[in-house]
Amino acid sequence: MNQLFPIFIKLNQIHTLLVGGGKVALEKFEALASNDNALNLTIVAKEIIPEFAQLLKEYPQIDLYVRPFASEDMINKQLVIAATNNMELNEQLRNLTRQNNILFNAADKPELCDFYLGSIVKKGNLKIAISTNGKSPTIAKRLKELLNDLLPEEIDETLSLMSTYRDQLKGDFEFKVKKLNEHTKDILGHER
Numbered sequence: 001m002n003q004l005f006p007i008f009i010k011l012n013q014i015h016t017l018l019v020g021g022g023k024v025a026l027e028k029f030e031a032l033a034s035n036d037n038a039l040n041l042t043i044v045a046k047e048i049i050p051e052f053a054q055l056l057k058e059y060p061q062i063d064l065y066v067r068p069f070a071s072e073d074m075i076n077k078q079l080v081i082a083a084t085n086n087m088e089l090n091e092q093l094r095n096l097t098r099q100n101n102i103l104f105n106a107a108d109k110p111e112l113c114d115f116y117l118g119s120i121v122k123k124g125n126l127k128i129a130i131s132t133n134g135k136s137p138t139i140a141k142r143l144k145e146l147l148n149d150l151l152p153e154e155i156d157e158t159l160s161l162m163s164t165y166r167d168q169l170k171g172d173f174e175f176k177v178k179k180l181n182e183h184t185k186d187i188l189g190h191e192r
């Protein structure tokens with residue numbers, strides 16, 4: 001059984017720290033920024049690969065510090081993601097985040113993580129996050145591709161129409177829920 005509880009985070013409201021500037025850090029950065037390019041992020045890395053530094057020029061709001069991690073970097077952060085090649089540093093980050101009540105992810109190190117990144121299907125306002133409980137990120141990626149192909153582009157239009165319809169409905173909450181369910185019965189092919 002997968003006991004992980006998915007939540008959807010507003011990356012422009014919280015402050016995230018990414019430690020590391022290599023290929024894996026770049027992948028994690030792309031995973032974050034592809035959801036919200038106005039994200040609130042600080043990056044600390046002893047060294048950064050040129051393509052990552054180049055990409056960051058498109059994000060003037062992001063702070064990049066090319067130097068070793070210092071414990072003060074944790075101040076005012078709510079989420080920390082580590083993508084370093086240094087296991088001692090990963091352990092130190094694990095301990096510091098715990099002491100400071102900050103949620104922690106170490107890329108590819110499940111035993112150190114409070115949360116995992118998911119594979120993400122995106123169709124306009126619709127977003128589906130996939131977890132395999134860490135069993136196979138490759139299958140998560142393949143499922144994402146499958147769902148991306150299966151879901152029609154019009155699904156976003158349907159969401160917008162439903163939102164307008166809901167705003168126009170007059171009546172109490174129970175009445176609205178009934179109407180919305182009646183209206184979508186055929187779209188989804190079954191009754192709630």
Ligand SMILES: C[C@@]1(CC(=O)O)C2=NC(=C\c3[nH]c(c(CCC(=O)O)c3CC(=O)O)Cc3[nH]c(c(CC(=O)O)c3CCC(=O)O)/C=C3\N/C(=C\2)[C@@H](CCC(=O)O)[C@]3(C)CC(=O)O)/[C@H]1CCC(=O)O
Pocket residue numbers: 027028031105106107108109110113115116117118119120130131132133134135136137138139140141144
């Ligand atoms: C979903 C995705 C999100 C993201 O990272 O953005 C993600 N990994 C992705 C891809 C990917 N990662 C790896 C491969 C190589 C093949 C393979 O191993 O399968 C591929 C496939 C590829 O790149 O093609 C290597 C790998 N990853 C982990 C380990 C350690 C271990 O398994 O013990 C190792 C072995 C390292 C080694 O051998 O040294 C662990 C984790 N990776 C997770 C997330 C979390 C669990 C998610 C879940 O429950 O499924 C978890 C637990 C923690 C975390 O990192 O958050 C992203 C999909 C991108 C997309 O959607 O396109």
Ligand SMILES: NC(=O)c1ccc[n+]([C@@H]2O[C@H](COP(=O)([O-])OP(=O)(O)OC[C@H]3O[C@@H](n4cnc5c(N)ncnc54)[C@H](O)[C@@H]3O)[C@@H](O)[C@H]2O)c1
Pocket residue numbers: 019020021022023024025044045046047048049067068069083084085086089107108
């Ligand atoms: N590259 C891959 O495809 C891959 C696949 C699976 C697992 N991994 C693992 O993921 C980790 C990261 O991989 P990578 O390819 O990005 O490694 P990398 O060596 O390219 O990058 C590591 C980054 O950590 C930074 N770093 C190290 N010590 C630091 C410190 N004290 N303060 C701040 N930054 C520091 C380095 O400057 C560098 O930017 C490694 O542990 C690797 O074994 C990598």
